[in-house]
Amino acid sequence: MLKIYNTLTRKKEDFIPLNPPAVTIYSCGPTVYDYFHIGNARSFVMSDIVRRYLIYSGYKVKFAMNLTDIDDKIINKANAMGIDSKEVAKKFSDAFFEDIDKLGLLRADINPRATEHIPEIIAMIEALIKNGKAYEVNGDVFYEIRKFDGYGKLSGKNIDNLESGSRVEVNEIKRDPLDFALWKSAKPGEPFWESPWGKGRPGWHIECSAMSCKHLGDTFDIHCGGSDLIFPHHENEIAQSEGATGKPFAKIWMHFGFLNIDNEKMSKSLGNVFNLRDMVKKYKPETLRFFYEQTHYASSLNFTAEALESADRGLEKVNNLFDTVKSALAGKPDSGAHSFDFEKSYIAFKEAMDDDFNSPKAIAVVFDFIKEVNTYIANGDNLTREFYEGALEFLKKTADGVLGILRTEKVENSDSGLEEELIQLLLKLRVDAKLEKNYALSDKIRNELLTLGITIQDTKEGSTYKKNR
C-alpha cells in the first residue's frame, strides 16, 4: 500500500485514488521568463519520480504541468530584452522542453498555458464574484480571503498572526492586506486581454485553479510543487478552486524541499543560481537525477561539487552492471534454470517506494541487487540466459523505468562507425603488444585512450572499452 505524506493533513496517508486505476496529478511548472535552474530541476525530477512510480504501480496517470507564460516577470524580461512578452515566453518554453528532455523527464500529458485559458480564468473569477468571494475595484479583481473559511489550512497559518507581523505591502484599494489579485488591469504598454472588468491579465494564482479544473476536474488526486509554494500560491489555489466550485480541491498535497548551494540559499545576489542547461554540460543528466534521488524529496538538499562527483562515481556501478549484463546476453548464453531470487528485490523496491516515495531507500535496494548479481556472476553457476534477462529486466524496470538513472542508448548511437572501427583497431594493436609482452606500448595505448575519455578493461573474453563521456 502506497503511503504519501500530505501537507494538508500533516500525516502520511494511504494513497486511495478518487477513480482507480486513474490518477490525476497537477505539478506546478515554470514561469517561462528564464532558463530554469537546478533547484527547479529537483522539483521537476521528483514529480517525474512520483509519476513514474505510479505508472510502475499500475495506475493510469494523467499528469499536467502548467507553463506560466504571462506575468510580471515575463513583462519585465520582455522590456529588458526589448522584445514582446510572447517572444520571451516562446523562447523559454522551447528551452524548458529541451532541458527537461535532457533530464529524462517524461513529457507531461498536458502542458496547459495561462494565455491559452483566458476564458476559463475569466469564468472562474466570475464564479468567485458571484459567490461573494471576490470584488472588483477599478478594473482589478481581488479575492477576499476573509470570505473563505478554510484560508490558511494548507500552510497552517492563522490569518490574524499573518497580519500582525505582516510585511505585506499596504494597498489602499484592497479590503484586507492579504487579499490577492485575480485579475490585474493593464497599465499602458502592457499586454492585455479583454474581460468584463476591462483590459487586463490574470493574477498569478488563478491560472492553476482554472487549468487544473479544466483538465483534471474540480477534485483531483495529487498536487505537487516546491515547498516555497505552500504559501501563498497553493493556499490561494485552494481558496480559488474551492471557493468557485464548492468542492474539495486536490486530495493530496506534496511539497519538495529546497536546494541549497554549498549550504547557502540560491539567490541572484549571491551569484549562485545555476541553470540546468549549464550544469548538464558539466555533469551527466543521470548523475543529476541520481544526486536528487539520493535524498528524500521533502528534505532540503545541499548541492556541492563533491556530492555530484560522489554521485557520478556511485552511478558507475549501476551502469557497469547494465553493460555487463547486456554484453553477456549478446554472447548468447545457454538457457536453463537459475537460482537467483529476483522477487525479493522487487518486493524490497516496492516497500521502499511505497513508503512516501523513499527514493534513497529504493536506491539502496538497487545497490544491494547489484552486489548480489555481481557476486552471483563471480561465482559462475547457472549463468543462463534467463538469469541475465531477469537481471536486465530488474534494472530496466527500476533503475531506468522509475529512477531514470541508467545511461541512455543515445550516446552510443551517436558514435560514428569510423570512430568505433578506430578504437577497435587500437584495442587490437594493444592486444598484440601484450602478447609480445611489450607492456610499455600496451600501457601507452591504454593511458592515451584514457585521456580521451575511454577506459580499457581487460576481461577473460578480451579487451573492452567504455566511454566516460
Next chain:
RNA sequence: GGCGCUGUACCCAAGUGGCUUAAGGGGAAGGUCUGCAAAACCUUUAUUCGUCGGUUCGAAUCCGACCGGCGCCUCCA
C-alpha cells in the same frame, strides 16, 4: 512576533519505540583477480545517533530543557 523543519561515521544519507548492539553511496585501508591496471568480489572504517535529563521492560526513534543549522510568513521550485 507567528508557523514549521532539522542535527546519524571523514563526506552524503536512510532508519522515527524491539526485525537495526544503525541501510546504501562516496572516500580511506588491507586482500583476491591481473604483466600492471580497470571492473568485480571479500575484509576493515558509528557499542553509537548535537548535549543533558525524563518516560519505558526496551529509545537514534517519545517528552522536556539547552546548544547549533535552516525554511516560510514578500516574488521564488
